[in-house]
Amino acid sequence: CLTKDPIFAKIGSKKIFNLKNHFFQFSDLAMQVNNKMPLAVFSKVKRIFSNNLKDKKILLMGISYKEEINDTRFSPTEIFYDKAKKEGVKIYLNDPFVKYWYEKNKNISDRLINLKKIDAVIFCVKHKFYQKINFIKWLSNVSKILIYDANNVLSTKQDSQINNYNAKNKDIKYLSIGKGSE
Numbered sequence: 001c002l003t004k005d006p007i008f009a010k011i012g013s014k015k016i017f018n019l020k021n022h023f024f025q026f027s028d029l030a031m032q033v034n035n036k037m038p039l040a041v042f043s044k045v046k047r048i049f050s051n052n053l054k055d056k057k058i059l060l061m062g063i064s065y066k067e068e069i070n071d072t073r074f075s076p077t078e079i080f081y082d083k084a085k086k087e088g089v090k091i092y093l094n095d096p097f098v099k100y101w102y103e104k105n106k107n108i109s110d111r112l113i114n115l116k117k118i119d120a121v122i123f124c125v126k127h128k129f130y131q132k133i134n135f136i137k138w139l140s141n142v143s144k145i146l147i148y149d150a151n152n153v154l155s156t157k158q159d160s161q162i163n164n165y166n167a168k169n170k171d172i173k174y175l176s177i178g179k180g181s182e
Contacts, residue, residue, distance in 0.1 A: 038079035038124075041150045041177075045120060046087070048146055048173065054088035057118050062125025062153070063095040063108055070097040077124045078103060092118065096129040112138060120146035123153035130154065135161035143169060149176035 046053055065075045072078070081104065084091055093101065098108045115121065115138060123130060130153050139145070139162070147162055154162075159179065166172040 037150075038076045039083065041122065041148065042080050042083045044175070045122070045146065045148060049119070053084065055090065056088075056120065057090045057092065058084060059092040059094060059113065059115070059118050059121045061094050061121060061123045061130055062127055062151070063093055063098045063101050064125055064127075067126040068097065068128065070095075070099075072098055072101050072103055075103075075125075080122070080124070095125070096127055115139065115142045115145060118142075118145060120148060122148045122150055124150055126151055126153045131158070133158065136165060139165050139172065142172070144171035146173045146175070149174075149179070152176065152178040 045058070049056055060077055060081065063072055063075060063077050065071045065073060081091060092113060093106060093108045094110065094112070095108050096110045099110070100106070101108055112133065133154075135158055154176065159174075159176070162172065162174045166174060
């Protein structure tokens with residue numbers, strides 16, 4: 001796991017093998033890059049909204065640390081959440097595995113909400129549940145929205161559904177990391 005496993009080698013080299021001067025430069029760099037990804041997504045979203053997120057409504061899809069679990073400790077979503085809250089964003093939360101986010105004292109919905117009043121949907125965690133969303137149906141009453149797949153969550157079929165819907169409605173903006181649109 002890129003976010004924590006590299007640190008095990010570093011700790012193990014000191015604690016188990018008593019190597020005091022052994023450095024893990026690539027592990028450290030990998031962790032730094034990974035920790036900055038939620039901030040990179042945040043910056044991109046902010047630029048899309050002309051650097052003004054105050055009173056925007058953003059739905060975060062996935063609160064857990066990783067897919068298919070309910071553990072929220074060290075969740076990258078928390079970094080995005082904290083930054084967005086400071087900017088005055090109204091945040092809606094969804095996760096099929098997390099009912100309560102203890103770190104933020106928040107109840108979490110596992111149901112898809114109506115997107116009519118949402119400005120942006122950000123897919124943060126690759127839960128299989130999200131890969132079953134029918135975007136033609138979910139976007140049916142939406143005229144303007146940003147959909148950002150920040151963790152390669154959505155399937156090729158869903159990409160097509162969003163792009164086909166977008167062909168009819170030019171105010172749907174779709175970005176995804178790892179699929180060539182980012």
